[in-house]
Amino acid sequence: MSALVVRQVHKLYQSRFEALKGVDLTVAEGDFFALLGPNGAGKSTLIGIVTSLVNKTSGSVTVFGHDLDREPEAVRATLGVVPQEFNFNLFLPIIEVIINQAGYFGISRRVARQRAEFYLRKLELWDRRHTETRRLSGGLKRRLMIARALVHRPQLLILDEPTAGVDIEIRRSMWHYLCELNQEGTTIILTTHYLDEAESLCRNIAIIDQGQIIRQSTMRALLDQLHTETFVLNLRHPLALAPDIPGLRLRLSDPSTLEVEVDRQRNINGLFASLAVRGIEVMSMRNKQNRLEQLFLNLVEKRQDAEQ
Numbered sequence: 001m002s003a004l005v006v007r008q009v010h011k012l013y014q015s016r017f018e019a020l021k022g023v024d025l026t027v028a029e030g031d032f033f034a035l036l037g038p039n040g041a042g043k044s045t046l047i048g049i050v051t052s053l054v055n056k057t058s059g060s061v062t063v064f065g066h067d068l069d070r071e072p073e074a075v076r077a078t079l080g081v082v083p084q085e086f087n088f089n090l091f092l093p094i095i096e097v098i099i100n101q102a103g104y105f106g107i108s109r110r111v112a113r114q115r116a117e118f119y120l121r122k123l124e125l126w127d128r129r130h131t132e133t134r135r136l137s138g139g140l141k142r143r144l145m146i147a148r149a150l151v152h153r154p155q156l157l158i159l160d161e162p163t164a165g166v167d168i169e170i171r172r173s174m175w176h177y178l179c180e181l182n183q184e185g186t187t188i189i190l191t192t193h194y195l196d197e198a199e200s201l202c203r204n205i206a207i208i209d210q211g212q213i214i215r216q217s218t219m220r221a222l223l224d225q226l227h228t229e230t231f232v233l234n235l236r237h238p239l240a241l242a243p244d245i246p247g248l249r250l251r252l253s254d255p256s257t258l259e260v261e262v263d264r265q266r267n268i269n270g271l272f273a274s275l276a277v278r279g280i281e282v283m284s285m286r287n288k289q290n291r292l293e294q295l296f297l298n299l300v301e302k303r304q305d306a307e308q
């Protein structure tokens, strides 16, 4: 069974602005799925529709076989949501936020306490359970929202830009926990414009732009479309000219920075050997651009070309 099926969903804001233009999307049970797109693409609108915060103009949404219009309560029970904006009472202690949420789902206070402890420990918030939420940093607030979204054990967890404002260390531990949840069987959908994270976490991906899904495929198939990768090498000694090495495209972006475009099939040892022979010492190296980011730009550009 699919975790989520979206068919021909349209959304008009104020009966004129078309934020979604016939969105079709299918997410399989057990998937770790990324909905990727630039700001204003319609990600939050789509998530809002699935989670009943936004009314769609037309189309249908089915969550684990339950139609959103006919069985909204069944859909709600299946879903855990981490919205883009913080939306809890800022003056409540952390633990109360979790217990209140359990109450909305008819979970007894006794069970709610156990689950609150379980999830707050998982998200490393247990020691601060009596702290008022307004005293938490952005990253801790985000983790609290994850704990809150899980308290009724949803089959599908949806996170809208979960890494916004989260520092790298907390982000890592968050990703680690999301992977664990997914391995235990929870289907996860996240929206992001941190493309590298979609790349490392998600198995399947849809790219949305201006209210339309412009691509849906496996992450692997998408990445295979990109054949070259550009590396940026930091040189020990400045150069006047980029070296000429047969079969490689090299350019200096400044005298100490060499950019090399490499075929993804090719081994880069040869590159270093060729540079060493020419007495060029490399101090450090990084990817110029995340591959997914490159791919996204290519897709959007192609579409714009087609429109013109």
Ligand code: ADP
Pocket: 013, 014, 017, 019, 037, 038, 039, 040, 041, 042, 043, 044, 045, 046
């Ligand atoms: P994303 O989450 O991908 O950044 P959104 O779904 O928030 O995009 O927004 C999609 C488009 O819809 C944007 O152009 C945004 O300005 C517009 N929009 C979002 N919410 C509203 C609203 N309540 N009223 C009018 N326009 C809106």
Ligand code: MG
Pocket: 043, 044, 045, 084, 160, 161
């Ligand atoms: Mg958004």
